[in-house]
Amino acid sequence: MATLYDLLGVSDDASDADIKRAYRRAAMKAHPDRNMGREASAHAQFQEIKEAYAILSDPTQRSVYDAVYAEEMVRLAREQEEEARLQEVARQEAYARHVCVAMRFAEQGYNRDVVFGALLAGDCETQLAGHIADGALALHLSRQADNAMPRDAREPDEAMQASTSHSVGDEESQKADDRRHANLLSAIWHGMFGLHP
Known part of the structure; x- marks a missing residue:
């Protein structure tokens, strides 16, 4: 399951400066103007990157996301254990x-x-x-x-x-x-x- 951190290409303990740098790099790479012939998919990816940055650059939203993500990871781990059993x-x-x-x-x-x-x-x-x-x-x-x-x-x-x-x-x-x-x-x-x- 891809996370917002994965979209930007950073780890979940990245600093605010690392997230900002990663956002700029990912946004430039996915920008529709740089992806001739596949503008529609590039635009969708660019929007996802913008939304990820909007959440991760805001400390309050990021802490909520981290809490929800951690809870989801625990739930998925339990499901996988039950499936294995x-x-x-x-x-x-x-x-x-x-x-x-x-x-x-x-x-x-x-x-x-x-x-x-x-x-x-x-x-x-x-x-x-x-x-x-x-x-x-x-x-x-x-x-x-x-x-x-x-x-x-x-x-x-x-x-x-x-x-x-x-x-x-x-x-x-x-x-x-x-x-x-x-x-x-x-x-x-x-x-x-x-x-x-």
Whole structure:
């Protein structure tokens, strides 16, 4: 956003003498008589320069302008921060959608090329699509390997506990096993996809 200071080509802490010099220089450069063939645009620019000088050369008007300008800059900065925050939220939501698509295709048994293609079809960037496809397939394969492993081989201590405990102990043991399994999957998930709880 161009300011009155920008129109004259000075900084916002310029002295009155600097503003006067800058005005004369800018007015001579933009004067319609010096801009043959583009008199209309030169006249408009010349008027803007005159108005800028009228405000900045008057101490009262200049202080009001500076206060309003500072307030506007704060407002614009807040708007930009909010816009950046909303863009980040949208980016994270899109990332989560892409991961869900990749996991769904991986769990249906599709190979990397199909998972990668599905991500590209969903407007995922190429490099990110490759990263997510690799991670989703690796996670799916680790789940399959974990499920294919006999229960005794997965948790040898639990197998011993199960043989000595009653049905209530079996239920608690199963819950503990489910928690460990969920924690492992969560750790793998966050490690591969960079998501944090």
